[in-house]
Amino acid sequence: MARVINRSLLDLRRLTINLVTYPEGHSVMRHNDPMxxxxxxxxxxILKQPSQGxxxxxxxxxxxxxxxxxxxxxxxxxxxxxxxEQGKRVLLSIALHAPWR
Numbered sequence: 001m002a003r004v005i006n007r008s009l010l011d012l013r014r015l016t017i018n019l020v021t022y023p024e025g026h027s028v029m030r031h032n033d034p035m036x037x038x039x040x041x042x043x044x045x046i047l048k049q050p051s052q053g054x055x056x057x058x059x060x061x062x063x064x065x066x067x068x069x070x071x072x073x074x075x076x077x078x079x080x081x082x083x084x085e086q087g088k089r090v091l092l093s094i095a096l097h098a099p100w101r
Contacts, residue, residue, distance in 0.1 A: 002026070014097045022054065022089040028081040030057075033074040035097055040075035043094040050087035057082070 002023035010017040022028075033040060044056070046068045058079035062071040072079065074095075081089070 014099075016093075016095045018093045018095075020091050020093055022050075022081065022084055022091075024050070024084050024086060024088060026081075026089075027053075027083040028079075030078050030080040032076070032078045035075045037099075039098045039100055040073060041096045041098065042072055042074045044070045044072075045092040045094075046070075046089065047092060048088065048090035050084045050089050052087065053083050053085035054087075054089040055082045056080075 002025065004023070004026060005021040007019040007021075008016070009019055033042075041062075046056075049068075056067070056070060056079065058070075058072050059077040060072065061077075062073070064070045
C-alpha cells in the first residue's frame with residue numbers, strides 16, 4: 001500500500017499546518033488524539049475528494065461545511081476515514097493546541 005504524504009507547511013509550538021495526501025487503499029482507524037492539558041482544535045479543508053470512499057466520520061463537529069471544511073475537537077471526539085477505494089484524498093489540516101480548557 002502506498003504511504004501517506006504529510007508535508008509540514010508550518011510548525012509552531014501551538015499551531016501546525018500540514019498538507020496531507022492519502023493514497024488509494026488507505027484508511028484511518030477510529031481514534032482520538034489525546035493532548036493532556038488544554039484544548040485541541042483541528043480545521044480540515046478537503047482539497048481533493050477521492051472518487052470512491054475516503055469518508056470522514058466523527059462523533060461531533062463544531063461546524064461542517066459541505067463535508068469539505070470541518071472544524072472539530074480531535075482530543076474529545078473519535079474520528080476516522082473510510083477506506084479510499086478509488087483516487088486520493090488531499091487535505092489542508094490546521095491544528096491548534098490551545099492552553100485553555
